[in-house]
Amino acid sequence: MSPALFLFRKREWIYFAILAFVLVIVFPSLFDNFRLNLIGKYLTYSFVALGLVLCWGYGGILSLGQGIFFGLGGYCMAMFLKLEASTPEATAIQSTPGIPDFMDWNQITSLPFWWEPFHSFTFTLFATIAVPVALAFIISVAMFKRRVGGVYFAIITQAIAAILTILIIGQQGYTGGVNGITDLRTLLGWDIRSDNARYVFYFICVALLLVSLIVAQFIRISKFGRLLIAMRDKEDRVRFSGYDVANFKIFIFCLAAALSAIGGAMFTLQVGFMSPSFVGIVPSIEMVIFCAVGGRLSIFGAIYGALLVNAAKTSLSETFPELWLFAMGGLFIAVVMVFPEGVAGLYRQHIEPLIVRGTSLLRIGKVRKPRPAAE
Amino acid sequence: MDVEQPKEFLLSIEGLSVSFDGFKAVNDLSLYVEENEIRVIIGPNGAGKTTVLDLICGRTRATEGSIRFRGKELTKLREHEIVHAGVGRKFQNPSIYEDLTVFENLELSFPRGRSVLGALTFRRDAEVINRVEEIAEMIFLKDHLETDAAILSHGQKQWLEIGMLLIQSPELLMLDEPVAGMSVSERLKTAELLNTIIKKHSVIVIEHDMKFVEDIAHRVTVLHQGKVLSEGSMERVQSDPKVIEVYLGH
Amino acid sequence: MIGDYTYTEFTSILAMQGFAGLTLFSVFVLMALGLAIIFGQMGVINMAHGEFMILGAYMTYLCSQFFSVYLPSLFSIYFFFAMILAFAASFLLGMLVEWGLIRFLYRRPLDTLLATWGLSLILQQAYRSIFGAREVGVTLPDWLMGSIALTDIIEIPINGLFVMGLTALITLGVYFGMFRSNWGKRMRAVVQNRTMAGAVGINTKMVDRMTFGLGCGIAGIAGSAFTMIGSTGPTAGQLYIVDTFLIVVFGGAGSLIGTIASAFSISQAQSTIEFFLSGSMAKVLTLLTVVGILMLRPQGLFTLKIRR
């Protein structure tokens, strides 16, 4: 059996194919550039949700600070784009041409040293992942090596998200403050605001998402995936089976951070700016709900969850702005009380049996009993 | 260098103490376990039995004293390193992964791919499958390999956890109340299982069930208030007036 | 001369900053007490804690409106009625929430976190629909508004003193309630061994409900007190939640003394740094230090070492 085939079971290949078909063929042909760009934006949250499935659903590590990594990834990309937009010619009216406009407004007369490397696109691509992962690594080493988990981890990540927001807003000369880094124009000379670019970014985003999905699936079906479940249920048992539990948690948390960072970078490219409002407490906890609605144990669910909640948010807040918070609040309660396995769980309970029955005549081979933990 | 430990002692505990906020749960305890021995630790509630196991396997850190295993000081190692050194531990309540199958439970305990990278590249090859099946046979779960661990009976869960230890091939197994909650027939089978096990491993057992203790024990250690009260064969311990005082007095 | 200040000025700084720190301390204790009970004793993460406080604040607002229109003669003491009403409203809502939501989730702390976050969103929108999106101001009786001048620089705000007194009173009340009363004994019994407590005839469900209600009720009083110093708007509660949780966690969950000690150290640190740096940086530095210490000492300041 070749490894690639081994990666998904037969039915999962079908799910994967359906998802790819929807994202690559259906959405682009159904929606105009504007709506497609919106979907692209929603998909950037799918990266975060995917990371949360691994980290929270499987590993039991609830992070209320995914916005930190999403934001850092996005900021790294935004810094590069901002520098590219701040050529001396484009910023000739400033007191110090050649530096980002917000620095000039804050009487900063030369580019801070830590901005310098972001002139390089290669470095930026590297930093987009490396900076968030490094922070995730520091946080997780400090916490997991000392066996801090569960609720404490959630609260501390939330506090870090709060700190980072205040810091970004407070250091506006270096970060653009509450406005964020705005007015991004080109990527390597190519206008990112054009319809054309938006199409391209959408497809890059989809491609990256599908690759991430395969990576997540690889982890899920590997022994690592089973270890995550084992750690979630009986951490001590895993430890006394000879595993250094902290290392596994650190790895999965860093991976989730990396996925969030990719999402953040794609967000910046598609939306055209980055601001502290995607770093803080509220967006971070909303990201958890994307994952929970999709099904905290389903990597496919994560993607649908992010799409569904965001689409609902856009349309509900358009038509019934008053209702939106009620709906969102109800959603949080419902995924805890009524359908803890989210959309994926509902699908497995109600729809999959029908499909299985329908196709049972044609079916070849054994269908495994659906099991929540492994799906 | 320390002098080589006397050959006959697999595990030697000396002067071990631990206190929780002033309360000495284990107090200057010394205990020696030989190779291929079944040692049963008994004692009234709160005697510090489980704490001793916790101390050996690194779950609790000793305040003072030493624990040497094959000449290796365990008190300085972290839990997984102690496991790597060859000490396996079963908990009082069956501690298994309920969301996984029996096969997966055993597979995860198979001593390979214990690093992050190792776990990612781990392949379920013939060696693993054979070993899992072999152990499953020993623990009477051969026919339940694809069963979710959650739906096993209480006794089967206990066996599964013992199996998870066995697959690690530890030199020393520590079992905390392995027959608690088992039916009579399960209990007999467990005794049989333990008797197979000691052919290759040393075992420390904590047990309350005196009948069972009689069935398996080579030597018995009685703990009381964190100290060794009495030690020796079952008969000797049972006739020790100090033991009778502790169990029957007050 | 010390820095830019003369010696007398410097001592006045110390005195006044000390007082500012004490006010902040009282505020923190009020915020954290209810949460310390709910989180420490029951293990429930109540993200809607801020909204329970705001409920108390709105009750105070309603009371002030009511008294100024119907009972102007009693306006000067309406605040005491307001606090009772605030407690009662939050207490009842708390019991209702425990009955409808929390009791299903005792074994799943992370899920209580998500569910109560949802609850907080719903409450926010409810406040917005009922009271309007605008912040509402609460008119204080004159005797609460003034200050006592000790020297020409040092002036002690009366509402600050009032909040401090209130905090001391409530803390003592909670202490006696938890450690000296029968009810407290029952509550701690349930926390330590639920089955056993049930076996000896304690109605554990009722104890849970009362405990949760009590925690929320204290939040309500806190909200009522906040109207004297802060604002009351639908989303104001969210501002407090991170601080509050950090205080409880920093103190060591389950330890009342720990909560008070942590509120004290955080408030003093923050108000001291505030004096030398800007408010923003003071906040960042304080929070960073707390998070840093928590990383080194995750169990918080005060916890008992117990066999796990």
Place this chain on the structure above:
Amino acid sequence: MRQKTISPFSITRRALLAGIAVLPALTFASAPLRAQEVATADANTTGLAVTDDTVTVGILHSITGTMAISETGSVEAEKLAIDQINAAGGVLGRKIEYIQEDGASDWPTFAEKAKKLLVENKTAAVFGCWTSASRKAVLPVFEQYNGMLYYPTFYEGLEESPNVIYTGQEATQQIIAGIDWVVREKGAKSFYLLGSDYIWPRTANKIARKHIEKLGLKVSGEDYYPLGNTQFNSVINKIKLKKPDVIYAIVVGGSNVAFYKQLKAAGIDMSKEKPLLLTISVTEDEVRGIGGENIAGAYASMKYFESLPNDNNKAFVSAFKKMWGEDSVIGDVTQAAYLGPWLWKAAVEKAGSFDIDKVRAASPGIELTTAPEGYVRIHENHHLWSRTRIGHAREDGQFDVVFETKDLIEPNPFPEGYQ
């Protein structure tokens, strides 16, 4: 609660209301244009949402979220203006229809909705945004799709987009006149600058500091607190120690309430003016939350107060209250939002076309004599020439206007020497 503004004139409300519909028509002289007089094909060569009878515009503010509190007034004012314009015959004979979108206090949502309004709805103009962050977020969208945004809030300046008309004051207009006034009238020598921690207060304080230092006076302290902060005791202590003549406060949102309450509780009686408090962030809207009794005695520097005694304003205030309720209050931004549709109408009629480029070309020099704040004119840099006034806060939540600049102040979004 609040007392009604006392009107010194014996004119009845009914008469005023009758007048309001007529006033604009009078200003732009001549009879209102009819649709037929300007063919749709001529008035709209770029595919905007214009028919023979209607023209569609967008309103883009936060209806939900934390900013909804502040932005409601702007929405109300814009709707009022559109109603009045329609009652007076519309724009180029076409009735204005509006599509309202909710920015939900979330900047990407603003960008998203702005794009929708421009790309899908083809709106001829958009009235909206409140915070700088939301404006920054939509700016690239307006520039890319060539839309026209009328932005009502007083703000930090440092911006001049061909696609935005700034109907509020930029920082120098609001700040310099105010500082000059306290220096001249109150003999202020030292200032304590205080703000919420984000771009507008920081930039504004920077300009203030430069100006104060230019006058040879002293800045005795500068401090920033995070948005939403509710503990100001430390800074109040610093103020008491430094004893500045003026507290220059740019605190916003929920923090305002806490700040003024704590200031009062700490024994700083603003009516004694020792120190005097001058703010540029508190309008009548904010006072509602703060409570008039907590801020009475403070001074605010801005271009508009609800109590302005001119006839334009009286008509505006009564029309506003008739439409949105007697207890509504009107702050500076609300009035600036009200100007948006009127300025747009004037520019369209001057251009004879809805085309964005033509409207833009026609905009500089557009004047409005009917503005509630008095006379305003659009500058080349798309900001408004306007007067700055000093209001003295009363217990009832209104301001007494105690000073008004003689001349219109030129907008200067990129002030040399102030950066």
